[in-house]
């Protein structure tokens with residue numbers, strides 16, 4: 001069987017006392033998905049999805065094109081509602097609250113759940129204003145508070161040192177990799193619990209990809225991260241758990257090491273060893 005080994009970041013070797021590494025410690029879930037189905041008109045895009053997303057972990061979603069990865073991610077923050085033909089059944093809870101229930105205000109959900117997209121999409125504004133935008137919308141006007149949020153968010157996204165002397169410059173003047181970290185900083189500025197990432201490095205060069213992967217590894221100390229990726233080495237490198245989607249179904253969901261070394265389902269094995277997809 002061809003499998004991928006999971007290279008360790010240096011730091012992982014030093015956190016063996018972390019209670020999250022103790023298999024006997026019950027983990028807290030942020031999202032629970034039960035029997036979720038989703039249709040775009042007649043297209044049955046998600047079928048009986050059951051998944052738990054654990055706090056302060058990186059969960060990777062892998063699978064071939066069109067298997068429903070992005071749809072699932074966009075269901076978690078209700079972006080999928082923007083498509084008029086969408087229908088759902090089943091249940092998603094975020095910290096016990098029913099996400100798909102219309103009484104859960106989408107604005108409240110989005111202050112807790114940030115999203116980073118495949119293509120870096122900074123606003124055509126200064127670096128500073130990109131980060132301050134969300135907090136301003138939430139009513140923060142005090143310049144000193146905004147300055148602090150901007151610095152903290154840019155530091156959190158590992159880009160402060162690169163941009164601290166050019167905060168008034170347009171974010172479009174940055175490289176693609178820097179723009180993506182600005183988008184991550186913009187997401188951190190609203191102090192979310194969860195960060196959804198839809199192929200966040202697929203438009204980046206290998207060096208920028210590594211920076212973002214290292215950043216994700218840092219961010220999971222504070223945030224729960226769900227990442228859709230086509231890059232199986234990336235999933236193996238950075239995630240704690242992996243869900244393998246195929247034709248709208250979750251075929252297997254387990255600890256990443258298990259998925260990439262001893263998968264239970266032969267379809268998972270075929271996919272991770274490159275036999276299809």
Ligand SMILES: Nc1ncnc2c1ncn2[C@@H]1O[C@H](COP(=O)(O)OP(=O)(O)OP(=O)(O)O)[C@@H](O)[C@H]1O
Pocket residue numbers: 040043045063064065066067068069070071072083
């Ligand atoms: N807005 C939409 N309207 C109708 N069908 C859609 C829409 N978006 C996605 N679909 C369909 O839903 C299914 C799942 O698509 P989705 O984009 O979630 O897959 P994916 O696994 O993220 O694919 P990729 O890896 O190519 O991004 C596909 O059959 C797709 O054609």
